[in-house]
Amino acid sequence: MEFKEAVKIALQSLWANKLRSVLTLLGVVIGVASVIAVVTLVNGANTYVATKFSSYGADVFTVSKMPQFITSAEDYERFQRRKDILFPDYQYIVDNCHRCRGIGAQQATVGKIVRGTESVTDSSIRGYTWQMPSLQNLNIMQGRGFTEADEEHASHVAIIGTDIQDHLFQGIDPIGQDLRVDGGVYTVIGISEKQGSTFGASQDNWVAVPLTTYQKSYGTSKTLTIYIKAGEAGPRLEAAADEVRVLVRSRRHDAPNAPDSFELDTNSTLVGFFGTITAIFGSVAGGLALIALVVGGIVIMNIMLVSVTERTREIGIRKALGAKPNDILMQFLIESATMALVGGAIGVMGGIIVAQIITLVAGFPSTVEVWSVFLGLVMATCTGIFFGVYPARKAAMLDPIVALRAD
Template identity: 80%
Template structure:
């Protein structure tokens, strides 16, 4: 029998027994949907995190009061008891670090931005030293960034995200215009490139002001994050990080042998930690999907056994007309593989739909990986073939004389 004819018979069988076909395919559809949805969401999250941290560059590390990733409430409570990282700490490290190519600091809070009768709420207000935008690879699309003079004189100038431009200056060039940041007037000197949204939260609803100006309004005795550029990754980065660690421990009077009273985070470490988490999550989800796939395969095997029983006389006629056992075996394997592959197609579509719905509703990033689509289809077809071997072999070994006597 030709391959095309065997596929045609399989599809006709599916169409002739619609309810049975739906129940047969359900396990495969659920399994493939799970695989595609999980891989799509994990791939989206990994892409986002990698992009977020790599934006700072592989040669940039941070010093802060608390780590950027906290895994328990106990850790949060312990880190909260640490002393704040203050502006004086930043100045001390800046003056004494010999291996640091560039350095900046940032503080942030959430506030209200007003222009005339219009306002934007829940805006992130960032206090930047003048080098910070370049350390974060933040591109200024219009206007300019901060200068050292802006920082020294605590100038009331600011850089805005595109959300501020869209909401407060529709159709108007905001450069040179004035806005009020928590009641303080600032003149707009730059507009950042659009960064989009992640996890349902816009990344463009922010205003950056010189750190010295920021501290005049919000105080100096609040923790900040220090960004350090080493100039190169690898040993150069490690040497710079070690020097900064020694300076910070000396500045904060950490006792010999005692743990650091601050956190020094490297981007590669953070990305690696997140990869470990997502890989573990993917492994667990993959295991559950595999169980669903096995259940679907058992259902396919059961239905194929029923099909062999129903078509015993047909098998006998084919053998009487010259079909070899190998032909019968291949026919039923193609049928079981086709049934599973149809379930795989529905599963791929369902997985993409589920992932996109989660992205729309929860803002969780997703990114469709072609390899996951191919993997889902291969898994489905492989399941159909594997669990179709026993029914196909049973059909191939039927005695044609006994088969022709069947009702």
């Protein structure tokens, strides 16, 4: 039998028994859709995180009390026992780091922004040194950023995100206008470029004020994060990071052989950690998808056995007309592979649709990779071939005389 004819028979069988076909292919569809959705979401998350962290600059690293990602309660408690990183520590690095090309610090809390009768809650209130916007690549699209004078005099000025502009200054130019940040009055001097959302959470609901002003309102005892620009990635970054590590260790009196009592993170460290987390998530989800494919394959094998029973007389006629066992074997293998491939194609489309729905509803980033589409189709086809071998072999081994007697 020609390949084209075998494929045609398989498609006719699927169309003739629509309900049975849907139930047969359901496992393959779910399995492939799961693979495509997971790969699409994981790739989207990795790409997004890599882009976001790299936007800080490949030559920027941070010094903080605690890492940005903590995986256990025990680690959290251990990190909490560390000494806070305070403004004098930041100033010490500023005064003594010779390889640093830019140094900034920030603190943050959550508060309420009010203007007139309008308000925005759960906003990020940030205390920035004057270099911080450039270290975080925050582009000021209107107005200006902070200056050394703003920091030195603890000026009551603010830079706002676009969410604050949209909610509190509709139809009004915010520059020069006043707003209240947790009760304190600040004059808007700049508006940041829109940052978008991360995993459904807006990155534009924030107000930044000079760090010295921030500490007058919220106190100086809370830990801060220090951002340091090396000027260039590679050896220069490593040299600057080593110098800062020595300075901070000496400042905090860490013993020579003791581990660091602080975290020094580069963008590659953070991206690599996130990549590890998404890889674990992908492995677990991939395992569940594999189980769905196995279940789908078993259902295909069962239906193919039923098909062999239903078409026993047809098999006998083909053999009587000269068909060889290999011809019968290939016919049923092609049919089972075609069935699985159809299910795989539906699963690919379903997985992409599911990923896009999650992106629209939850804001979780997704990126469709061409290789994942081919992977889903290949997995489905291989599942159909693997689980179709036994029914195909059973059909090929039928005795033509016995087959012709079948009703």
